[in-house]
Structures are given as structure tokens and as C-alpha cells.
Amino acid sequence: MRGTTSDGAPEPELGLSLSTAGAWTVIAVSGEIDMYTVERLREAIRQLIGEGRTQVAIDLTPTEFCDSTGLGLLIGARRRLADAGGALVVVCANTRIRKLLDMTGLDKVLDVREAVPSE
Amino acid sequence: MNAAKHDHRPDSVTVRFAFTPAAAYVRAARLVAADVASHAGVATGLLDEVRQAVGEACTRAVLRHRDSDIDDLVRVEFSIGDRFVAKITDNARDLRAKSESRLAPAGYRSDARANDHDAIEEDTLSEEITLIVLGGLVEDLVVTGPDGERGTTVTMSWPLPGRASGSDH
Structure with missing residues (x-):
């Protein structure tokens, strides 16, 4: 649900939708990931780790915008999930964000896939 | 005659503003950037690049102010001349000293999120990634400073169709 600013305009919002695909917990992210909204995604990952759900796929395909704050979060999430014995998959069929991952070399560091893992 | 007067466009246009170094205002800055660039005539295919690049530069400025624990405004200036030029200026001086403080225990920081190790680590990563993204994204990019007097x-x-293609600022 979107909040509104004092003049009634919609605030930027990050939409997180959780689902399960085999052993993976999938977080589909809609909206804009930036330094203002990133904390919600960080908290969602913390919560999953706390619940012992450490096989996590972050689906950026529906994401409208992602900046370097979001990329920093992916690196941190990968480390925290690995430390907890799990793994991170980044799902991205979104050409704009895929370009960012390629440009920064994160496509080599992160497990980036075109589709949500099936098992 | 009046129409001609109203249609007159100055050779050079400047849009300038400043914002409190808080995450909430970075989005506003990048949306203004895309809007001003669109009015300036930057090619539609480059507007996403302008939005991303200005957002990255503003994010970097906010992180630098946060890292230096200063509340000075981040300054943004767009100018339209031969090219569309965006300048984002922070006021965080003395980068080397601040790099050392980053390595200090979290309790050293007066930041409200001082105990949030994950966020601080990711912010540090993000500040470095902003420059990588900017370098990959923007063909004409110059980063100056900091020195003892100023930040960076x-x-x-970006080019403007029909204008001289020089990249001098």
C-alpha cells in the first residue's frame, strides 16, 4: 500500500511480494530501490534469515529502478545468507538493471539468473 | 511580435537547488534531473541514464555528508548550453581522514544508525559502487576535490541535438 505525502502525492514505495519455489523463498521487488526504500528489503532479508529461510531469490524483474544502494544490498545479502548456510540468487530479466549488474561486474560475483529457480 | 517574444529562449539556462542530505530527497533530485533534461532536449533514450547518474551522484553526496556527520545542503545545478550539464556538489572535506573514521568502531559514529553494521557496510560499498556506475554510465564525467576547503x-x-558537440563545461 502506498503512503501519501502532505500534498496527497503518492510516495515512492517498494513493493515486496513473497512466494516459494521449491526450496527457495522468492522476494519479488516492485517499485524503486534506492537509499530511501532499501531498508525495507534489508529488513525482509533479516527476517527470513531469522526464520531459517536462507535459500533466497530476489526477483528484480518487476523493479522499476535500482541504484547502487540496491547493488550494495545484494552484496551484503549474499554474504549474510552464505554465513547462515544458505544462498542468494538474483533473478533479473530486466535489461536496465541487468546492465547495471554487468557494468559493475556483479554479474560475476552474484548468482544472476533469468528466471526463478525451480528447485 | 508578442509570440516571437514569448518563444525567445535564452542561450543558457540554469536550474539550481539544494537539499538536506537525507535519503528521502534523492528521488526528487533525480526526477527533476530527468525533467529538466527532457525540457533541454536530451534524447529520450538518454533520460534514464541522466536520472540514474544524477541519482547516483546525489546518493554519493548524501553518504559523504552522513559519513562526515554534517548537515550541510547537497547542491545540485543543471545548465543548458551547448550540452546538458549536471553538477552535484557535496561539502564533505578531507576524504582521507574520513576513510579512517569509517574503519573505526561503529560506536565512534554519532549517526543514528551507528549500531546498524549491515547498513553501514552496505552504504560504504554503495559509495564505492556509485563511482563505478557513474564511470560506466556517463561518457563525460569529471569528479573534483575534495580539498581542505571544499568537498567534491x-x-x-550529455549532448543536446542541434547544438555544438563540445564537452567543455
Whole structure:
């Protein structure tokens, strides 16, 4: 649900939708990931780790915008999930964000896939 | 005659503003950037690049102010001349000293999120990634400073169709 600013305009919002695909917990992210909204995604990952759900796929395909704050979060999430014995998959069929991952070399560091893992 | 007067466009246009170094205002800055660039005539295919690049530069400025624990405004200037030029200026001086403080225990920081190790680590990563993204994204990119008097200025420019193609600022 979107909040509104004092003049009634919609605030930027990050939409997180959780689902399960085999052993993976999938977080589909809609909206804009930036330094203002990133904390919600960080908290969602913390919560999953706390619940012992450490096989996590972050689906950026529906994401409208992602900046370097979001990329920093992916690196941190990968480390925290690995430390907890799990793994991170980044799902991205979104050409704009895929370009960012390629440009920064994160496509080599992160497990980036075109589709949500099936098992 | 009046129409001709109203249609007159100055040779050079400047849009300048400043914002409190808080995450909430970075989105506003990048949306203004895309809007001003669109009015300036930057090719539609480059507007996403302008939005991303200005957002990255503003994010970097906010992180630098946060890292230095200063509340000074982040300054943004767009100018339209031969090219569309965006300048984002922070006021965080003395980068080397601040790099050392980053390595200090979290309790050293007066930041409200001082105990949030994950966020601080990711912010540090993000500040470094902003420059990588800017370098990959923007063909004409200059970062100056910091020195003892000033912080850094990120200057970027994009071509305007029908204008001279020089990249001098």
C-alpha cells in the first residue's frame, strides 16, 4: 500500500511480494530501490534469515529502478545468507538493471539468473 | 511580435537547488534531473541514464555528508548550453581522514544508525559502487576535490541535438 505525502502525492514505495519455489523463498521487488526504500528489503532479508529461510531469490524483474544502494544490498545479502548456510540468487530479466549488474561486474560475483529457480 | 517574444529562449539556462542530505530527497533530485533534461532536449533514450547518474551522484553526496556527520545542503545545478550539464556538489572535506573514521568502531559514529553494521557496510560499498556506475554510465564525467576547503563536485554532461558537440563545461 502506498503512503501519501502532505500534498496527497503518492510516495515512492517498494513493493515486496513473497512466494516459494521449491526450496527457495522468492522476494519479488516492485517499485524503486534506492537509499530511501532499501531498508525495507534489508529488513525482509533479516527476517527470513531469522526464520531459517536462507535459500533466497530476489526477483528484480518487476523493479522499476535500482541504484547502487540496491547493488550494495545484494552484496551484503549474499554474504549474510552464505554465513547462515544458505544462498542468494538474483533473478533479473530486466535489461536496465541487468546492465547495471554487468557494468559493475556483479554479474560475476552474484548468482544472476533469468528466471526463478525451480528447485 | 508578442509570440516571437514569448518563444525567445535564452542561450543558457540554469536550474539550481539544494537539499538536506537525507535519503528521502534523492528521488526528487533525480526526477527533476530527468525533467529538466527532457525540457533541454536530451534524447529520450538518454533520460534514464541522466536520472540514474544524477541519482547516483546525489546518493554519493548524501553518504559523504552522513559519513562526515554534517548537515550541510547537497547542491545540485543543471545548465543548458551547448550540452546538458549536471553538477552535484557535496561539502564533505578531507576524504582521507574520513576513510579512517569509517574503519573505526561503529560506536565512534554519532549517526543514528551507528549500531546498524549491515547498513553501514552496505552504504560504504554503495559509495564505492556509485563511482563505478557513474564511470560506466556517463561518457563525460569529471569528479573534483575534495580539498581542505571544499568537498567534491561530480560534473556530467550529455549532448543536446542541434547544438555544438563540445564537452567543455
